[in-house]
Amino acid sequence: MAQDARGEVYDLLAARGVSRRDFLKYCGSVAALLGLSEMYAPQIAAAVESGAKLKPVLWIAQGLCTGCTESMAQSRTPDVPTVVLDILSVNYWETVMASAGSDALKAITETVDKGGYILIVEGSIMNGANGNTLRVGGRPGREDVKEAAKNADAIIAVGSCAVDGGWVKAAPNPAGATGVSEYLASVGISKPIINLPTCPVNPEWIVAMIVDVLLVGKLPALDSKGRPTLIYGSTIHDNCPRRGHFENGEFVEKFGTVEEKKQFCLYKVGCKGPQTYTNCPYVRWNDRVSWCVESGSPCIGCGNFNWVDNDAPFLTRTSNVKLPGIGGVAPSTVGAVLGGAAAVALGVHAVVSGTQGRVGKGGPPETEKAYDRKKAAKGGDK
Amino acid sequence: MANVVIDPVTRIEGHLRVEVKVDNGVVTDAWASGGLYRGLETVLQGRAPADAFYVAQRICGVCPISHGHAATMAAEGALKIKIPNNARIIRNIIEGAEMLHSHVLWFYTLTALDYVDVVSALKANIADTYALAEKAGTSTADFGAIQSRIKGFVENGQLSIFTNNWFGHSAYKLPPELNLIAVAHYLEALSIQAEAAQIIAIMGGKFPHFMTSLPGGTAWYPTEEKLDGVLFHFNRVKEFVEKAMIPDTLAIAPFYLDATTYGKGVGNYLAWGVFEDKSMDPKKRYLPPGVISGSLTVADADPKKIKEYVEHSWYTQSETGLNPAQGKTHMAFTDYNLDKQYSWVKAPRYDEKPMEVGPLSRMLVAYLSGNEKVKAIIDGTLAKLGAAGKPEILMSLLGRVAARNLEALYVVGLMGDWIGELIAAVKEGDSSFFVESSETEGDGAGLWEAPRGALGHWMSVKGGKIANYQVVTPSTWDMSSRDAKGVRGPLEEALVGAPIADPEKPLEALRIVHSFDP
Ligand code: SF4
Ligand code: SF4
Numbered sequence: 001m002a003q004d005a006r007g008e009v010y011d012l013l014a015a016r017g018v019s020r021r022d023f024l025k026y027c028g029s030v031a032a033l034l035g036l037s038e039m040y041a042p043q044i045a046a047a048v049e050s051g052a053k054l055k056p057v058l059w060i061a062q063g064l065c066t067g068c069t070e071s072m073a074q075s076r077t078p079d080v081p082t083v084v085l086d087i088l089s090v091n092y093w094e095t096v097m098a099s100a101g102s103d104a105l106k107a108i109t110e111t112v113d114k115g116g117y118i119l120i121v122e123g124s125i126m127n128g129a130n131g132n133t134l135r136v137g138g139r140p141g142r143e144d145v146k147e148a149a150k151n152a153d154a155i156i157a158v159g160s161c162a163v164d165g166g167w168v169k170a171a172p173n174p175a176g177a178t179g180v181s182e183y184l185a186s187v188g189i190s191k192p193i194i195n196l197p198t199c200p201v202n203p204e205w206i207v208a209m210i211v212d213v214l215l216v217g218k219l220p221a222l223d224s225k226g227r228p229t230l231i232y233g234s235t236i237h238d239n240c241p242r243r244g245h246f247e248n249g250e251f252v253e254k255f256g257t258v259e260e261k262k263q264f265c266l267y268k269v270g271c272k273g274p275q276t277y278t279n280c281p282y283v284r285w286n287d288r289v290s291w292c293v294e295s296g297s298p299c300i301g302c303g304n305f306n307w308v309d310n311d312a313p314f315l316t317r318t319s320n321v322k323l324p325g326i327g328g329v330a331p332s333t334v335g336a337v338l339g340g341a342a343a344v345a346l347g348v349h350a351v352v353s354g355t356q357g358r359v360g361k362g363g364p365p366e367t368e369k370a371y372d373r374k375k376a377a378k379g380g381d382k
Numbered sequence: 383m384a385n386v387v388i389d390p391v392t393r394i395e396g397h398l399r400v401e402v403k404v405d406n407g408v409v410t411d412a413w414a415s416g417g418l419y420r421g422l423e424t425v426l427q428g429r430a431p432a433d434a435f436y437v438a439q440r441i442c443g444v445c446p447i448s449h450g451h452a453a454t455m456a457a458e459g460a461l462k463i464k465i466p467n468n469a470r471i472i473r474n475i476i477e478g479a480e481m482l483h484s485h486v487l488w489f490y491t492l493t494a495l496d497y498v499d500v501v502s503a504l505k506a507n508i509a510d511t512y513a514l515a516e517k518a519g520t521s522t523a524d525f526g527a528i529q530s531r532i533k534g535f536v537e538n539g540q541l542s543i544f545t546n547n548w549f550g551h552s553a554y555k556l557p558p559e560l561n562l563i564a565v566a567h568y569l570e571a572l573s574i575q576a577e578a579a580q581i582i583a584i585m586g587g588k589f590p591h592f593m594t595s596l597p598g599g600t601a602w603y604p605t606e607e608k609l610d611g612v613l614f615h616f617n618r619v620k621e622f623v624e625k626a627m628i629p630d631t632l633a634i635a636p637f638y639l640d641a642t643t644y645g646k647g648v649g650n651y652l653a654w655g656v657f658e659d660k661s662m663d664p665k666k667r668y669l670p671p672g673v674i675s676g677s678l679t680v681a682d683a684d685p686k687k688i689k690e691y692v693e694h695s696w697y698t699q700s701e702t703g704l705n706p707a708q709g710k711t712h713m714a715f716t717d718y719n720l721d722k723q724y725s726w727v728k729a730p731r732y733d734e735k736p737m738e739v740g741p742l743s744r745m746l747v748a749y750l751s752g753n754e755k756v757k758a759i760i761d762g763t764l765a766k767l768g769a770a771g772k773p774e775i776l777m778s779l780l781g782r783v784a785a786r787n788l789e790a791l792y793v794v795g796l797m798g799d800w801i802g803e804l805i806a807a808v809k810e811g812d813s814s815f816f817v818e819s820s821e822t823e824g825d826g827a828g829l830w831e832a833p834r835g836a837l838g839h840w841m842s843v844k845g846g847k848i849a850n851y852q853v854v855t856p857s858t859w860d861m862s863s864r865d866a867k868g869v870r871g872p873l874e875e876a877l878v879g880a881p882i883a884d885p886e887k888p889l890e891a892l893r894i895v896h897s898f899d900p
Contacts, residue, residue, distance in 0.1 A: 053540065054538075054540050054542070056540075061397070063418055063420055064396075064443070065395075065396075065440050065441060065442050065443040065446075065590075066395040066396060066442070066443040066444055067440065067442075067443020067444075067446065067590040067591055068443065069443070070443045070444055070589075070590045071443070071590055073487070073491075073572065073575065073576065074576050074579050074589065075576075076573070076576060079572060079573060079576075080572045081569050081572060084542050084543050085531070085535060085542060088542065089540040089541070089542040089545075090542050090543050091541075091542065091545045092545075093543060094390055094392045094393075094394075095392070095393060095394070095395070095492075096393065096491060096543050097392050097393070097543045097544075097545065098392075098495045098500070098543060098544045098545075098546075098547035098548070098549070099392065099544075099545060099546040099547050099548065100388050100390070100391060100392045100393075100548075100892055101387065101388040101389055101390065101391070101392075101888075102387075102389075103546040103548070103887075104390065104392050104546065105390070106546055107545045107546055110545075124420075126418070126419075126420075128419070128713065128715075129696070129713065129715035130715075132696075132715045133418065133419045133420070133713070133715070133726075134397060134417060134418050134419075135397070135399070135415075135417040135418075135718070136389070136390050136397060136417060137389050137390060138387075138389060138399075138718070141397070141417070141418075166440075167422075167425065167437055167440050168420045168421070168425075170425045170437075171425070172424065172425075173421075174420075174421030174424040174425065174713065175419050175420050175421045175713065177420070199440060199591060200443060200590055200591055254818065255596065255598060255599070255601055255815075255816040255818075256598070256599065256814070256815055256816030256817065256818065260601070260603070260816075261603050261813070285583050285587065285588035285589070286576070286579055286580045286582075286583035286588055286589055287576070287580065289580050289583045289584050289611065290583050290584050290587055290588070291587055291588060292587040292588065292593045293587075294587065295583075295584075295585065295586055295587030295588075295592075295593050295594050295601065295602055296587075296593075296594055296600075296601035296602045296603060297587055297593030297594050297596070297601045300436055300593075302591075308425070308437060312429055312430065312433045312436075312437075313429065313430035313432070313433055314430075314432065314433055314436050315430070315432050315433075315596070316430070
């Protein structure tokens with residue numbers, strides 16, 4: 001970057017009360033978030049500084065509960081003022097923007113006309129009643145997504161609802177919900193979309209994606225479902241701190257028991273960790289203070305596609321794990337035979353496909369696993 | 383003149399359109415149109431009762447705790463479960479943390495920009511700003527740095543979340559120095575709401591959408607380390623509420639005293655009550671249930687007196703006038719027509735009357751029921767604003783805003799007590815957190831409060847599965863469409879009579895909408 005342009009950037013940052021040192025520190029924490037070493041901090045800085053202009057963002061709300069916006073507001077490193085004032089120009093974000101009504105909507109058109117922005121969509125696309133199950137500005141809300149997708153540099157679907165309709169699409173899908181990818185394809189817009197499922201989205205992932213787009217100027221590595229492999233590459237079960245209890249056959253059989261207090265594995269009370277691909281166990285939530293399993297609840301698989309239909313009843317085991325070439329094996333046995341890392345290397349994506357395409361209210365709850373029977377024969381779990 | 387329309391109403395949870403008729407600078411009629419239908423009640427049919435806890439909280443990402451608790455209470459009612467005392471305290475703390483989170487977020491992030499002119503803060507004299515902060519007893523910040531941060535921002539021309547703002551409108555009344563203080567706290571509040579949410583994350587796994595208040599009790603076990611974390615975050619929130627939010631409210635209010643003269647609305651108030659006391663008797667809740675209807679007296683609140691009308695909303699027209707326990711929700715979109723149907727929000731009525739719900743309703747019910755702490759807080763504030771002995775001035779726009787912040791002050795006090803109670807219970811060795819039930823049939827209701835008002839979940843269970851589910855959210859009460867008789871809902875009624883200085887920028891109407899925290 002030319003020296004004068006760089007000077008301009010620092011003037012700008014200084015004017016915003018951000019010192020160069022703070023800025024580099026921030027870039028270091030973003031590097032860590034992206035799974036990069038601190039050595040990348042200068043590169044991240046260069047990318048964020050690549051001009052005196054802040055990257056415009058349109059954050060468009062569809063059939064939502066506002067939980068993903070709320071979740072974004074829980075970001076602490078960087079905090080929200082830094083994100084919306086120093087890194088990005090968030091020209092449209094209904095929940096926080098000063099403007100209202102048609103003046104607010106104007107910001108979408110103005111930004112789209114200029115191009116070069118990131119589009120973030122929160123909430124399900126609502127198709128019921130010809131798109132009128134969501135009305136914004138006197139027309140179906142989905143029109144805003146269509147308009148904003150046109151000139152976007154990158155599109156990020158945040159949260160399970162935007163990814164595939166989320167709980168709103170759960171059977172019988174009364175309001176005709178669907179995800180952003182499916183909707184845009186249906187109106188002839190084919191653009192790659194970054195999918196960030198879980199309900200709500202984890203804010204750290206959004207920040208990582210934004211920086212990634214700013215840093216390398218292109219989309220991060222995505223799997224066949226548009227999910228960044230960095231975040232969705234292994235199961236919760238593979239990284240769960242309770243995994244040792246699982247291997248030892250130490251389970252919570254019921255809530256309110258001493259096993260629960262001992263923080264044994266929650267598999268038998270319905271944990272969906274073995275079939276859910278996210279990095280929740282180590283990115284954790286709310287500035288990393290805790291996460292679902294640590295709080296004592298089984299993972300309900302909110303990061304899965306069609307999660308409510310596939311994972312409910314949540315407090316009952318519904319996993320039906322099959323690995324190619326090994327036959328039907330309980331996850332416990334998989335762990336014992338392969339070890340977590342090897343299972344990933346073998347492409348445990350098959351685990352996911354075992355639970356997909358199921359209709360109705362979830363799969364048949366398991367009565368007893370072969371593994372459990374074996375244990376029972378030996379005198380039961382410890 | 384054509385109606386003035388705000389669509390979308392921004393800085394709220396969800397999607398709302400507001401349309402007002404303005405004659406000679408005053409609103410003479412109003413319509414509130416909810417923009418979204420998702421069908422949660424239908425999705426839950428046939429599922430396991432405990433699943434309602436996980437799914438129903440996703441109605442609202444700002445108040446998932448309240449929805450989760452109401453869903454769990456409905457299941458516990460149906461399955462005849464009485465939760466252990468520890469679970470009661472833990473739920474109170476989580477619920478209280480959400481209320482503090484929500485009220486801080488509401489006052490600063492969602493509503494402050496209606497009263498605080500960010501651009502005017504550029505004109506503030508820094509020394510005067512410190513002097514004013516000291517006089518107001520509100521916390522200070524690096525006001526100079528904050529001012530130059532805004533300056534850089536405005537000069538750069540990329541206004542981000544302030545794009546196309548209405549700053550400079552004649553209804554902004556604060557002096558530049560007070561604007562600057564408020565902007566500083568606006569920025570700080572974003573960390574404070576996150577601190578409040580961290581209390582929930584420790585006890586519930588994450589926020590929004592938590593994991594632990596399962597029917598039967600709680601899945602969370604307190605440890606010393608976790609309780610330390612809860613206390614740490616709570617103390618930061620408490621300090622902000624006491625030392626910034628309340629003094630800011632008292633400093634800003636005198637500039638907007640005209641807002642005591644409009645925005646009253648229907649004048650009927652309903653609360654189901656929230657925060658269980660040891661007896662688990664709803665009447666003894668820390669914020670009790672009750673109905674105020676037209677006078678300054680409280681009556682018992684009886685859910686059987688609710689009927690939901692759909693004459694002006696997009697649902698099957700024959701399914702109207704039903705009590706939620708037998709309620710039905712089937713969409714039937716027609717068109718946006720103010721004389722016929724114009725909203726996804728039904729029209730719930732209590733004893734055939736529209737009811738305002740929310741912090742003002744709860745605080746009035748508690749005040750008139752003789753709650754000593756609430757009385758002290760309200761009477762003290764009225765005296766400071768020169769309205770001693772006149773609680774009726776709270777029935778206004780300004781009163782609705784102030785009641786929410788005063789409630790935060792009351793809850794800060796309660797939270798400290800509950801955390802102490804939990805620590806004591808654990809020390810005494812009470813290790814009961816969860817009870818099982820083998821029931822498979824029954825009807826239950828979770829009548830509770832979200833930060834934004836009275837919330838009801840109704841569940842029928844047959845053969846171990848949900849046979850019927852209905853929800854009446856606070857926004858259904860407050861953003862209600864007209865009923866079968868054409869009577870306006872609380873927001874619609876509150877808008878009537880409001881001054882509108884500039885129909886292109888109906889800032890005063892926006893204030894009234896935001897005062898309900900939709
Ligand atoms: S089943 Fe759940 S609790 Fe048990 S080890 Fe796996 S992810 Fe952790
Ligand atoms: S741990 Fe499971 S339930 Fe919790 S956020 Fe991650 S995917 Fe969702």
